[in-house]
Amino acid sequence: MSKSLYIAEKPSVAQQFAEALKIKGRRQDGYIESDTAVVTWCVGHLVTMSYPEAYDTKYKRWSFQTLPFLPKEFKYEVIGNVAKQFEIVKGLLNRPDVDTIYVCTDSGREGEYIYRLVAQLADVKDKKQKRVWIDSQTEEEILRGIREAKDEAEYDNLSASAYLRAKEDYLMGINFSRALTLKYGPALSNYLGTRFTVLSVGRVMTCVLGMVVRREREIRNFVKTPFYRVIGNFESPGKDGAPVPFDAEWKAVEGSRYFGTPHLYKDNGFKDREHAEELIAMLREEPPMEAVVVSKEKKKETKNPPLLYNLAELQNDCSKMFKISPDETLKVVQELYEKKMVTYPRTDARVLSTAVSKEIYKNIGGLKNYGPMAEFAQEILDGGSFKGIAKTRYVNDKQITDHYAIVPTGQGAGSARNLPPLSEKVYQVICRRFLSIFYPAAVYQKYSLELERMKEHFFASFKVLAEPGYLKVADVNLAKKTGVEETFEEGQSGKAGDDAQNQENTGEAEVQSPKVDRTVLLQMLADLKKNDILTLVDLNIKEGETSPPKRYTSGSIILAMENAGQLIEDEELRAQIKGSGIGTSATRAEILKKLFNIKYLSLNKKTQVITPALLGEMVFDVVENSIHQLLNPDLTASWEKGLTYVSEGSITSDEYMEKLERFVAGRTVNVIRMNNQYDMRRFFDSAAAHYKRQESNKKEN
Template sequence: MRYKLVIAEKPSVAQSLAAVIGATARKDGYLEGNGWRVSWCVGHLAGLADADSYDPKYAKWRYDDLPILPEHWQMVVGKDKKKQFDILKKLMNAPDVTEVVNACDAGREGELIFRSVYELAGCQKPMKRLWISSMEDSAIREGFANLRPGADYDGLRDAALCRAKADWLVGINATRLFSVLYHRTLNIGRVMSPTLALIVQREAEIDTFKPVPFYTVSLELPGLTVSGERMSDRASADQLKEACRGAAVTIKKVECKEKSEKPPALYDLTTLQRDANRLLGYTAQQTLDYLQALYEKKLCTYPRTDSRYLTGDMADSLPVLVNLVANAMPFRKGIAIFCDAAQVINDKKVTDHHAVIPTRNLKDADLSSLPAGEKAVLELVALRLLCAVAQPHIYSETVVIAACAGGEFTAKGKTVKHPGWKALEDAYRAKMKDAEPKKEGAEKALPELTEGQTLSVAAAIIKEGKSSPPQHFTEDTLLSAMETAGKEDMPEDAERKGLGTPATRAGILEKLVSAGFLERKKNKKTVQLLPSHDAVSLITVLPEQLQSPLLTAEWEYRLGEIERGQLAPEEFLDGISTMLGDLVGTYQVIKGTEYLFTPPREVVGKCPRCGGEVAELQKGFFCQNDSCKFAIWKNNKWWAAKKKQPTKAVVSALLNDGRVRVMGLYSEKTGKTYDATVVLEDDGQYANFKLEFDQRKGGSR
């Protein structure tokens, strides 16, 4: 029998695809049936080889070896993923397999994951591409009915591979250059470094900010309060206040305008991450993880999208989707649902994938069984769909301008004529635990007033304020800054602008946190992103080209050209190689920076759990791998009972040999001291110790 081989990115996705196309028989590392075999990649099975694969001398970091520019790039399979790669290689080259279908995520990285395996396996079989935006059964069936030639995505593969090579070149060369010159490991990345520069620059603006006081005179009138313009001089404000006391106010102008506020656009990944951070307190990575889980559970469409619109072929089915989403959401009870599909349809603004929306599977799903994070993100996506197709928010705004004692005063009032989409948003916010009370002043209607009318001043007061410094970045505001960084310097028709892509920004932030460059600090309800001392130091020594958002924004533009076949990959990579050669050849160490960075921690041995480096800190000896919890505390109770503290030499011996001879241990029973060998026994959760004594003559201890 002949088979078509489908390769997905994850086992969970492979199972969903297999169920739809009838490949239900379980085999070792794949599923089979109905003329199909379905297997998976487990993420990036293969990646670019480390520098020492090109030459063993690169295992040591030396200035004289830079820049490292591979002539022929090598791909390698991760040791922990070799078993699955071998299964895929065997399946791809099996004589009964006639063609291979790339069913990895429909985007740049998914294309790279599949092509790397396809090429490393030496596969020559015809290649097709499954391109879907939803994991619903109907979408999967339609996708398989309309498989596209794999060659149609060669440009996407080229762009993905160029992105990986560019990141390798900058990461390897810049990291080694600055680490060697400044004598400590300094991780440099083409997106990480400009992102860090944004944060460091913001903190510098906050630190140097000097508040400027201002004064505003307000007058209490019958039924309303009018306020004057800000004044920098207190004496002038006092003078105006005294002049207005007991005086009459003349209404100079009453202007009433009806205004309409359009519904918000649908979510792309970045705007969803921003709202989830602001409203729910989730990090960008958490939101992406929750959304990915919802996608795999067939409750939401493809997460890593940069589009906020839907395609024309979705218009007819949209009203049905909107109604079932509305019925599934508790916050919309009592609110009439409206659906203007034209507001969210725009084929020209949809690139690889349309906006994030819920799927029709909501109708039969038990939403109460979802984990809290997934449920909250799903409700946010559902709210945005209902709002985006709803009627506009219509209100009348009244502006009153009054005169008194030579000064001009204003008041604004608002009357809602038709709540429109805001009724849904208000209902959603009201159900939130930390819902903020509405500011009444902004909604308050003004009394009926006519031009030329005079009113008496009941009271005149001075309100004192100070100009505010820029705000510390949160993930919400940083994602926005990343999205628009360098925008003004990019061509108008640039498809991708800013730092990174919607798919990569969350990972960049997590890398900066894990590398110790960024710290999340809670302040009231918000979590601020603050740079560490080393982050400020790194940006101080980095040249402008590596911290400017323009470089990476331009790269994203060039990658788009490669994807469309308008730029040769070699030309793109040659430009990066030239830049790195210039950097290595011309960069001069900044004088006086010997004490700029935190001194590097001295490594005392290898971690018995993960093989990472164990270093001495103030309170003990800790594995430097963030995900590993191995520790030997200096105030350890076992050692304290023996009136000893583990020293650097003792811990080094324990880590390297598993045992160490210690003199003068205290005996709680006898009150005397003795010598013995201490043995390290790590159970994976705690570092434990036991004693071994020398054998005495006669065989007794």
């Protein structure tokens, strides 16, 4: 009797498939078998690319004479510590009674690569192979994936791109790391006083290193600019006659004595304090101290729920809220996925598919069993807002490649309280973002005032939440809470802050008026009319200074990697690689982790702020003066786009490999011919000065 073989990526996933298929068979050593089916598993990767010495022993010794290393046929080998499981899987794949193989590794490029390598070394022939592609590990989704499994050959292009990605990283890593180590390693060792220094570079990791080092150097070279703002303290009579205080900020508009003068910092401050004092003195000259209302504007502002989470957005928010690394976030959400509680985590999409939107009520309904979300889920189901979701921006098939956004499945919600505290917080963050899209926009009431005194103008704006809309479910301010409970803070955006990595403090922050009862303030603003006379109680100077760019955090660097196109100046290339970024959702956290492990970057675990280490800066300078393209996101992202073209079938693997080999060979030979290693010392000295200063400060403290 013939049997079907199901091969998963991990033992825990294999168990889910066995349960879904109702396989009651006894668990053997490395597989589960019944009368009709066998379920087995990999343990992550079972096969890897061989080191150069496997091709020829001459490659074991690093030498310029053996570079560039560009094998015509690549070799692969079983990873030593999982050899036993590989032999088990190999035997099952080739068993005579197995006629159909269901490939159930993770539904993505890396999962496809894991299976293809195993099948390649196991020499699988004359078997029907079908690909199971699922978005969650619920029983319903597993059975659907098996029922709709396509022929494995339909994923040949995806497999080709996976092989090429590995070859690309391998060739760049082997050739560039060896060439740079041979050329510059002695100079680094001599400077650092170490015996031997290996330079580790790669397509993605070196680009990320470049982003962090450049940001650090921008901060060091930043020159603060002081500025002085003039704030007026005003009073307007309230309904009961009691004065209602508020603040307004002076700006130099046309008609002002300072308009267009070189004394200004932008239009709302002065470069020197004396001119701010001069303005205040002038405004105090003519009693009574009053100002007239020139204009009052009232308008509504709506704020729509944000798009759903992809992995990068979730990693960024968790870094901000819970001060955890992207690697930790991925680990937590992967566990939630394996518990069937959320959909596939390694996704770049932030929308749902049309097919999923038709049955989204099931996901919502399951959350009625999860206390903190129960009321919201019931409200959505009662109101029927989920019925029109397919016509909104939250559903878009064109924005989905492999998987849709991360959302709760609705299953397992009842046991969410038994999760570890951090896991429940991450789960609730995902739930809140998901349920938000079924609520209306938040509505704010905005008032803008313009006041005039002696041809000088003051401006004030007020923003009050009128209708909370989605904000009542979107509160993700959980980091400071001991437990997880439904709460609502007025004005909470539902997104943990904006990415302010490149924002400069220019003095344009909203003026904070004295605290007044909201009802009283709203009533005063509603009653205020053009030409009303207000009392100017006092004038003050508020001193500020421009701020340097902010350092990357473990979360914001992930977003920066995803949106690498924004860092590219060339408009045509930026458009070409839009949506590609640096690395993939599956690899970014691991790349960052490696940079910390090899001491190129440092991570403050309390704040999740990333800074370069001295060795990282030295490697940056070496690469900048040898293979500078590795530091640029345009090159890195364009390679990633090339892989996308292969997976789509737009270009062939041979075309890609030809370009790759030409690039690797050219840059490697260029390094060999260079003679600038002794010039590096001045760059090393420049970087080291900042670290010596840090050590000195530590000793003093």
